Amino acid sequence: MSIKIPAGLTDLLQSFTVEVLRKQPADLVEFAVQYFSKLQASQKLPFGNEKSGSGAFRATKAVNFADEPMQTDSENGGEDDEDEEFEAPVINRFSRRVSVCAEAFNPDEEEEDTEPRVVHPKTDEQRRRLQDACQDILLFKNLDQEQMFQLLDAMFEMHVKIDEHVIDQGDDGDNFYVIERGKYDIFVKLDGLQRCVGAYDNRGSFGELALMYNTPRAATIIATSNGALWGLDRATFRRIILKNNARKRRLYEEFVKSLPLLKSLELGERMKVVDVFGTKTYKDEEQIIAQGEKADCFYIVESGEVRITMKHKAKPDANGGVEIARCSRGQYFGELALVANQPRAASAYAVGIVKCLVMDVQAFERLLGPCMDIMKRNIANYEEQLVDLFGTNMDLSDSAV
Ligand code: CMP
Ligand code: CMP
Numbered sequence: 001m002s003i004k005i006p007a008g009l010t011d012l013l014q015s016f017t018v019e020v021l022r023k024q025p026a027d028l029v030e031f032a033v034q035y036f037s038k039l040q041a042s043q044k045l046p047f048g049n050e051k052s053g054s055g056a057f058r059a060t061k062a063v064n065f066a067d068e069p070m071q072t073d074s075e076n077g078g079e080d081d082e083d084e085e086f087e088a089p090v091i092n093r094f095s096r097r098v099s100v101c102a103e104a105f106n107p108d109e110e111e112e113d114t115e116p117r118v119v120h121p122k123t124d125e126q127r128r129r130l131q132d133a134c135q136d137i138l139l140f141k142n143l144d145q146e147q148m149f150q151l152l153d154a155m156f157e158m159h160v161k162i163d164e165h166v167i168d169q170g171d172d173g174d175n176f177y178v179i180e181r182g183k184y185d186i187f188v189k190l191d192g193l194q195r196c197v198g199a200y201d202n203r204g205s206f207g208e209l210a211l212m213y214n215t216p217r218a219a220t221i222i223a224t225s226n227g228a229l230w231g232l233d234r235a236t237f238r239r240i241i242l243k244n245n246a247r248k249r250r251l252y253e254e255f256v257k258s259l260p261l262l263k264s265l266e267l268g269e270r271m272k273v274v275d276v277f278g279t280k281t282y283k284d285e286e287q288i289i290a291q292g293e294k295a296d297c298f299y300i301v302e303s304g305e306v307r308i309t310m311k312h313k314a315k316p317d318a319n320g321g322v323e324i325a326r327c328s329r330g331q332y333f334g335e336l337a338l339v340a341n342q343p344r345a346a347s348a349y350a351v352g353i354v355k356c357l358v359m360d361v362q363a364f365e366r367l368l369g370p371c372m373d374i375m376k377r378n379i380a381n382y383e384e385q386l387v388d389l390f391g392t393n394m395d396l397s398d399s400a401v
Contacts, residue, residue, distance in 0.1 A: 015119055035116060118154040118236050130155055130230055133180040137205050138358055139241055141278030142248060147240050154236040160227045166207075167221040173210025175231040176241075179203055182227015186362070187220040194220070198362055204296070206362070211237045212245065212275060245275045252357075259300065261332055264370045276363040282350035288334075289348035291321065295337030298364045301327050304354030308333060310346040314390035321347060324389055335375050336382070338364055345382075 016035060025031035122130065130152055134140055140148065160166060160182060167177075169189055184200045197219070200206065210217045211234050249271055256262055256270045265273070279302065282288055288299065291311060299306075305328050309321035324346060327333050337344045338361050359367075368375075 015116065019116055038116065115235075115239065117150055118233055120154065120156040122157075126157060127152065129180060130157075130178075133178050133230055136203065137178055138276065138278030138360055139205065139208060141280065141358075142244055143240065147244065151232060151236065151240055155230045155232050158229045158231050160223045160229055162223055162226050164223045165220060166223060166229065167217050167219065169217050169220045171210075171217045173207065173215075173217060174234055176205065176207045176211055176234075176237045177221075178205045178230040178232070180228040180230060182229070183224045184227070185222050185224050187222065188218070189220075198365065199224070200362075204360060204362070208237070208241070208276070212242065248274050255302065255330075259330055261300070261368075261371050261374055264374070265367075269367065269370075273359070273363075273367050276367070277357040277359045280356050280358050282354045282356070284350055284352050286350045286354075287347060288350060288354070288356070289344050289346070291345065291347040292343050295334065295342075295344050296361045297334060298332065298338055298359045298361070298368075299334045299348070300332045300357040300359075301329055302355040302357055303329055305351040306333060306354055306356075307349045307351050308346050309349065310386075312386075312390050322389060324385060326351070335364075336379055339372070339375060339379065 016032070019035060020028065020031065134152070134155075140151065143151070155178070157180075158177075166184065169187070179200055179202065181202050183202065184206070185196050186198045186200070186206070187194045188197045189195075200221075206219075206221055207217075209215060252274045253271070256274055257267075262270050262273065277300075282304075288306060289295075291309075305326055307323055308325040308327065310324050311321040315322050325333075327348075333348055334344075336342070
């Protein structure tokens with residue numbers, strides 16, 4: 001006799017089991033009652049899974065998202081504020097939101113978080129690729145292990161075709177994206193004109209702004225090659241990243257207020273700087289920047305000291321380069337290559353243990369435009385520094401080795 005397994009049963013039980021393992025509830029039955037009651041409530045929402053036809057837990061269906069056909073907004077139903085109360089454990093990446101107002105989440109509240117988790121099952125090989133792609137994502141840098149596990153569980157793989165619009169400016173934000181591979185252009189519409197303001201080349205992430213600030217998408221992202229992305233749904237992003245950002249703001253508010261570089265920014269703009277940076281810690285003598293390499297980050301020293309060294313045509317024998325500067329708490333480095341769109345002009349090494357705030361080039365360009373005057377004045381000083389160290393009439397291009 002063959003027994004038919006109802007559609008969705010496996011995923012339903014899997015999601016429930018994951019929650020039990022995570023939460024380790026003392027009273028399993030009580031936990032189950034709460035879990036399934038919430039789930040049932042979510043299914044009764046006007047646009048909920050009642051429409052799905054199967055009657056069986058469609059929103060939790062584990063699918064191969066790379067192959068799943070596009071689901072339209074109308075299939076997915078309308079918007080209802082209550083959908084923020086409960087998110088079914090696995091959601092479809094194509095269930096794009098219609099509106100993003102009135103979200104219930106308050107990152108400052110330290111209340112116990114009982115939301116069931118979004119889980120997209122993955123093979124070991126997928127998980128390895130995902131971990132590699134997420135390794136350098138600055139927004140993930142300050143998360144604890146449990147938060148990181150939840151993010152990785154919730155992320156889903158997407159294959160992207162050349163010319164595909166991953167994001168369109170003006171849309172509501174549904175997902176955050178981490179690049180596994182592929183190239184993507186960034187377009188921003190200014191005065192009715194689309195301008196390409198940058199590009200991602202096989203690394204990085206995008207799509208955080210609309211989710212963090214409840215705003216329409218600020219740019220259009222178009223694939224210029226076939227590629228692969230890892231998506232993270234809005235609810236999980238907000239639950240974890242917003243909470244972490246609130247903590248970062250508390251920790252770094254005084255520090256960023258004290259930075260001379262940021263003095264032309266309003267407080268709100270400084271807080272946006274805090275939102276997007278990640279912190280990185282370096283061991284004594286560890287290389288932070290390598291002269292001649294392509295640049296994609298900007299650094300502010302939070303603690304410790306950084307030694308800047310340069311190999312220069314005028315001193316070819318100086319092994320490892322000549323020390324040209326030191327940066328300590330509150331000072332920045334790594335701006336020159338981003339401003340000049342050139343390879344790194346010098347190397348940077350940790351002296352003792354060093355902690356830096358790190359910002360990617362896209363955030364640097366978007367947020368630090370008003371600080372450019374200060375940076376340019378300092379860059380003008382670099383030339384003098386080099387003249388003092390290496391002789392007369394040296395310019396930065398002489399540093400290329
Ligand atoms: P979001 O507004 O959610 O969607 C578009 C994304 O493009 C945005 O988040 C950023 O992650 C990314 N982006 C990169 N460069 C820019 C830029 N100059 N202005 C706005 N968004 C940008
Ligand atoms: P960047 O070229 O991106 O990476 C190396 C960094 O060293 C550079 O940016 C500057 O921030 C910093 N630096 C400090 N002094 C100098 C100097 N005299 N010339 C060039 N870079 C310098």
